[in-house]
Amino acid sequence: MARLPRLALPGIPHHVTQRGNRREQTFFEDGDYALYLDLLSEAALKAGVTIWSYCRKRVRDPTLRR
Template sequence: MARLPRFIIPGQPQHVILRGNNRTAVFSEEADYRFYLNKLRLACKKHGCDIHAYVLIDNMVKGESYWAQ
């Protein structure tokens, strides 16, 4: 079943979690981390969100983001 669209309140933080399938590794090399961060930066610029904190673990990404007003 598909998830419902995310309910976003401008100016309120969103806790974001991304995990690999069955908690398998999302990143395997240093270049994977750099690639992800570059894509994240471009997506935030395009969609008007700010990332205030994040952690990249081999099988998970967690972050706090704020959407523009």
């Protein structure tokens, strides 16, 4: 069953998590993670999103965005 849409209020921070399928490892090499950060930065600039913080983990990538 699909999730219900989340409430998105302008100016309110959102906790966003990037996870692999079945909670498998997402990034296998440092280069994978570096590319992900570059793509995330570009997407955030285009969308006008500020990334306040992030935490590098092998299985998921939680970020706090507004």
